[in-house]
């Protein structure tokens with residue numbers, strides 16, 4: 001352990017965060033068949049511990065960049081829930097005014113610089129942001145979230161090289177859920193060596209294999225302290241994890257046969273949410289769960305009752321005034 | 322009884338027949354061998370032809386395009402598949418700087434028989450990065466052939482022709498064309514590039530629709546018929562080379578033309594077609610031109626705005642009506658649900 005904070009406070013916080021993201025996405029999955037959300041949804045269910053472990057160790061003024069599988073990162077970093085649900089509904093009150101949908105969440109007030117539907121595109125953006133932070137002598141850091149599929153892309157390698165070269169304060173977080181859609185990463189990579197490859201560019205790199213939210217938190221907490229102190233340069237973290245649902249959409253996908261039910265069941269058995277839950281007194285848990293439930297009810301009601309954008313909004317945001 | 326096939330099944334049949342005929346044809350691309358098989362279009366290929374000829378790739382669009390070019394130099398005929406046309410943007414360097422140039426730049430010493438296959442997305446919140454249709458950018462590049470068939474017949478014949486062509490061919494499908502059904506002969510056949518297809522005959526106005534917009538034009542033609550207007554509908558099928566003569570002949574007959582792009586209007590196929598018509602028709606015989614296409618913004622996801630982003634059969638029909646009867650006399654057909662609206666429930 002590299003920190004000495006009161007564990008029980010952390011248990012509570014982490015449980016709340018993971019539970020909240022899980023429940024939000026379960027609610028999205030429940031609503032989806034009504035066709036009210038006309039937006040492709042890439043659920044993070046099963047992967048929440050990565051976003052929570054990382055973002056709990058960040059400060060509000062740290063900046064995150066992510067992918068279309070971005071609900072967990074958005075919520076973990078403090079993104080506005082009402083704005084997110086309204087965005088999925090295509091309403092003008094959404095975090096991107098209904099124009100972006102589920103794949104393009106943003107909340108700059110909370111350091112969320114946007115998610116992209118083109119794999120690998122936000123990795124260099126995080127590096128560039130870190131460049132800006134360094135030039136402006138800020139002690140906040142940039143974090144880039146991406147999947148194992150993004151590791152295949154040239155932009156990934158170009159970004160790591162440049163970040164190391166310029167010793168930029170950027171934390172790379174690879175959420176390795178082993179698949180890019182249905183393609184296993186060993187069908188796309190010669191070896192299981194993402195961290196070694198990152199290290200070869202000239203940065204410390206760590207792999208956490210079991211999705212343990214505390215291990216992720218501890219590592220990031222210690223790392224960002226060093227990064228803030230300056231001169232440490234970029235750091236790479238690979239978190240092995242598991243997407244429980246299909247690549248896109250609200251259902252399971254075991255019928256496709258590209259992975260086994262057992263493979264996912266093994267991850268479900270070590271789910272951070274249930275292990276954290278078992279550490280809490282039931283009345284504490286109940287209180288958290290009730291508060292989350294009412295927040296979610298409120299957010300969906302807000303989205304339902306919000307208006308669609310007016311037709312003239314079509315041309316509104318093309319250029320900055 | 323004509324044999325009726327769906328658009329994706331016609332694609333799959335073309336791949337299967339051409340791979341059987343020519344062992345040098347190989348299929349590359351993200352997900353080509355996966356359980357969903359690119360919306361069914363590569364179904365059964367890996368089982369039949371093996372994983373050396375049908376293979377998944379890393380997410381490395383530009384690099385893999387280069388690999389396809391290299392394989393073509395070694396005598397193979399690769400077809401590289403992208404499930405969205407937006408991902409072709411990552412491969413522009415190899416497509417434009419290498420594939421399109423090599424035969425010319427090396428004085429004919431080598432040639433590059435590759436096919437770059439991609440699907441344009443639309444609707445269900447595909448949004449700014451999953452709905453682009455970048456054929457106008459590619460039409461600007463010499464050395465590429467560009468095909469975007471709208472019918473099951475042409476998609477099969479066009480794909481076989483693309484695989485036999487000795488040059489880089491950009492082969493463009495549209496997600497919503499996957500609901501089209503039509504006559505597709507069982508045997509292998511090709512259609513010639515540079516030959517437009519007249520989908521409906523008429524003498525009052527010419528409607529040219531690119532890719533899925535050909536379907537919208539045909540719907541508009543049916544609406545217009547109800548008010549006594551006979552529209553001629555043309556699908557150029559191949560955009561590069563472009564069969565301007567068929568379009569010119571029709572326009573000289575009807576004196577009115579709308580070109581409906583499946584992309585932004587600016588520098589689009591419509592701009593090119595109308596410029597060529599103008600150049601060819603020196604005395605300008607009183608022809609009225611109109612271009613339609615995407616609103617000049619990135620595609621929004623919310624249905625509230627997405628609907629007005631795209632032209633559709635209604636807006637095409639009312640524009641045609643106005644061109645014939647003048648502004649004061651406007652008319653819009655009653656809306657009717659399209660097969661896509663009924664069947665396409667996302668997400669991709």
Ligand SMILES: Cc1ncc(C[n+]2csc(CCOP(=O)(O)OP(=O)(O)O)c2C)c(N)n1
Nearest residue numbers: 069117118119147148149150179180181408
């Ligand atoms: C450049 C690019 N290529 C292909 C795609 C299609 N695509 C969307 S998600 C995806 C898989 C990405 O996998 P990974 O990075 O591991 O993220 P995960 O979905 O597992 O979270 C692919 C291939 C894309 N969006 N962008």
Ligand SMILES: [Mg+2]
Nearest residue numbers: 147148179180
């Ligand atoms: Mg993955």
